[in-house]
Amino acid sequence: MKDNTLGKIFAVSAAGVIAVSAALAQTTTTVTTDAGAVTTGLTTRTGSFVTYTPGDEYFTFRTTPAAEPVRYYYTKETTFVDPTGRTVELSAIRPDLPATVYYVNEGNRTIVRKVVLSKPASAIIEKKETTTTTTTTP
DSSP, X not given: OHHHHHHHHHHHHHHHHHHHHHHHHOOOOOOOOOOOOTTTTOEEEEEEEEEEXXXXXXXXXXXXXXXXXXXXXXXXXXXXXXXXXXXXXXGGOOTTOEEEEEEEEETTEEEXXXXXXXXXXXXXXXXXXXXXXXXXXX
């Protein structure tokens, strides 16, 4: 009887060792592919901003001075960059600022995926000057 019990223990142990070694021998292969640029498969328009109001979900843009402005809707995934690729805050958008817009049409909306401004972010900074006049009385 001892031989039978020892044989069972040995068989169960051997099976366990084989199962563990098989589990440890498995490899996982992850393949990553480059999805391409953000602009792949998108329509492109070059022009200038007409209006942008903070808090709105769209801005208006025209391709030529004579063209009617078109609404372009943006999302949280829309990227705004300068020509060097640096991210630009929406607060830098000004009327008549030239840019290239990459978009798709979804239903009756034009959804912007990427905006590349034609000027570097450092050139977009708005300068404010304050003049103070002091007069003295005798």
